[in-house]
Amino acid sequence: MSLLLDVRGLSTHYVSARGTRVTRAVDQVSFALEEGETLGIVGESGSGKTTLALSLLRLLPPAARIVAGEVRFEGDDLLRKPAAEMRRIRGKRIAMILQDPMASLNPLFTIGDQVAEPIRIHEGAGRRGAWVRARELLRAVRISAPELRVREYPHQMSGGMRQRIVGAIAISCEPRLLIADEPTTSLDVTIQAQYLNLLRDLQRAHHLAMIFITHNLGIVAKMCDRVAVMYAGRMVEGGPIRKIFNAPAHPYTKALLESIPRLGDGRARLTAIDGQPPDPANPPAGCAFHPRCPRVMDHCRQEAPPELVVGESQTARCWLAADRR
Ligand code: SF4
Numbered sequence: 001m002s003l004l005l006d007v008r009g010l011s012t013h014y015v016s017a018r019g020t021r022v023t024r025a026v027d028q029v030s031f032a033l034e035e036g037e038t039l040g041i042v043g044e045s046g047s048g049k050t051t052l053a054l055s056l057l058r059l060l061p062p063a064a065r066i067v068a069g070e071v072r073f074e075g076d077d078l079l080r081k082p083a084a085e086m087r088r089i090r091g092k093r094i095a096m097i098l099q100d101p102m103a104s105l106n107p108l109f110t111i112g113d114q115v116a117e118p119i120r121i122h123e124g125a126g127r128r129g130a131w132v133r134a135r136e137l138l139r140a141v142r143i144s145a146p147e148l149r150v151r152e153y154p155h156q157m158s159g160g161m162r163q164r165i166v167g168a169i170a171i172s173c174e175p176r177l178l179i180a181d182e183p184t185t186s187l188d189v190t191i192q193a194q195y196l197n198l199l200r201d202l203q204r205a206h207h208l209a210m211i212f213i214t215h216n217l218g219i220v221a222k223m224c225d226r227v228a229v230m231y232a233g234r235m236v237e238g239g240p241i242r243k244i245f246n247a248p249a250h251p252y253t254k255a256l257l258e259s260i261p262r263l264g265d266g267r268a269r270l271t272a273i274d275g276q277p278p279d280p281a282n283p284p285a286g287c288a289f290h291p292r293c294p295r296v297m298d299h300c301r302q303e304a305p306p307e308l309v310v311g312e313s314q315t316a317r318c319w320l321a322a323d324r325r
Contacts, residue, residue: 010069040220043230099182112150232288239314249316
């Protein structure tokens with residue numbers, strides 16, 4: 001395997017219209033992804049997961065600014081690319097699936113037009129050839145009767161079909177990296193499992209690297225090779241899935257794992273993480289997790305921990321991790 005994506009010290013801030021309020025949505029995040037590998041990015045709402053994904057593609061809203069870092073994709077820093085080149089990369093070499101398929105599909109165009117569009121734009125195919133490929137792609141994502149479906153509109157599809165169509169569009173130009181942002185949130189549980197299996201099959205068939213953004217650690221366990229845990233804009237722990245699940249180094253990761261419901265474990269109540277995530281525009285001093293941390297020490301309230309290596313390929317931003325090195 002070779003290195004596909006190398007993100008170093010990425011920081012993205014939201015700045016209010018008057019410039020008086022700065023929110024550090026993504027703060028000094030670093031991680032790497034090999035070809036064909038899957039990274040899960042987990043964390044509560046507002047932890048910076050989606051802003052991180054949008055920063056990789058430079059698809060941020062106007063109030064957001066990438067203020068530091070590098071996003072090296074196949075060796076080139078995407079943050080230094082001209083806008084026109086980024087347009088060629090998006091959809092062609094890096095594709096994204098959003099959580100709400102209706103936000104990705106245009107209600108006024110047929111399914112065939114929408115699946116064929118990136119093939120025409122990025123690969124220069126004619127209308128006829130692109131439609132033939134669109135039918136093949138719909139078959140690949142297990143849409144029945146694709147020759148009929150290409151002429152239909154998004155409102156004629158179920159939620160599960162729409163999400164599979166978005167998947168077909170994402171893989172239409174055979175990208176190297178697929179970013180899936182909470183892609184199963186709008187699906188019911190049985191369809192979720194089917195869709196995850198489908199993504200897994202597509203990944204194997206196309207040797208795709210994948211970034212899977214979710215708040216669901218069960219999905220991470222099923223889909224991912226590595227995991228990055230986000231809290232208040234920072235990656236507080238990262239490493240291979242087995243190590244993080246078996247021996248988490250950060251109290252937040254440990255609390256997330258303990259909050260997963262398990263059949264037959266006899267607990268009357270689920271374990272919850274006390275308190276609320278901090279206001280990202282006004283985080284607490286020191287370690288941002290300290291007001292909720294069961295192992296907080298005086299030092300934690302004063303100084304934020306650096307990223308510490310705690311084992312082979314595992315890092316954590318926690319003073320306790322220094323004892324595990
Ligand atoms: Fe808890 Fe301190 Fe570690 Fe933060 S640095 S997670 S407060 S022990």
